[in-house]
Amino acid sequence: MKNIIVTGTSRGIGYELALQFANAGHQVLAISRKIPQALLENENITCLSIDLSDESALAVVDDFLSKTWKKVDAVVHNAGALLLKPFAETTQADFESIYKVNVFAVANLTRICLPYLQKGSHVVTISSIGGVRGSLKFPGLAAYSSSKGAVITLSELLAEEYKEQGIAFNVLALGAVQTEMLEDAFPGYQAPISAQGMANYVYDFTLNGNKYFNGKVLEVSSTNP
Template identity: 70%
Template structure:
């Protein structure tokens, strides 16, 4: 008998995160969807709970812990760090504030949300961070993505460290470094480029990995890419 899980997903207003929330809810899992904007289709789904918050604001992130206490009876099975902030700008024109904001969403919020959830995650739980091929050492790099790609490299190392730190607790940490997926964010980075994989198609892969990947991997980075960019 399949056990339904409590799954937290960030960045669910559009793209991969939106499709992930719908897919996992359809499979019967309980989903907590975190994004600044909340699509009505997610609100209307009985298996999805929505919190309209800015994950880079740690005060707002505290609402997640309250939810875990009051609704989920202190149990989290899976966290999918999908939210991402993209800045496409020449390096010398990036302000310190802009650089920090990208890291607040792509790195610091990942760390803070993980810190909130860890006490409620038992053996067999899984934390999946969605990174990018741009964060892989030795991969092809693209001008204008200094803040974004370096932040995606940072969460790879963070996940490797947390996998070691929490292995005795039985919580697995893995990273999926995605190549090009047909999303709004891809169009912002590479206008006019057509990716071979849809957001829904990639969501299907991520959902399956989130539910089963921890049986085979811990502290690993899987490159999920068929094309460059």
């Protein structure tokens, strides 16, 4: 059984994913600002209420890892923030707010986990098809999509930097999944896959994808958006 960190577990894919790992017997550290009761009641899940945009708040993760787990087998950077606003109205503060969650939190949490990652560990970052070079882009998502492009490059670089240690870094660039975030970006749009359905895919990839991939971006999308 593995020790797995999942961020953004208050709802959607992260919530479903935390439960899947835990119900399969893995130990899960679920990180989100809001903590669902179902996660609190699961004996295999430890919940930490953290604002990922606050770097100092992540100190409790380091404290938990050093005193309790001692090692981390996988990290799923699933938490994300979205802004739908015309570029001309998007301020620097708007960009910073989105990047703090979508980029800086990924870098900061990864840095904290590094001493506990071992050969065979897998770090999975959930990005968006909108962050992939050459993909279809949508107006109003300048901050969001560019941040998702940034974590793609970050993961590629980390895969190269830590390949000798045997730590794999991969990205899943997701298309439309029926979540509250999708509804915020594309009101009324019905995605062909549910949060639980996508969690099934992420679950298997987290446990097995590093056997086949490192430093790769997999586009997990059947539709546009």
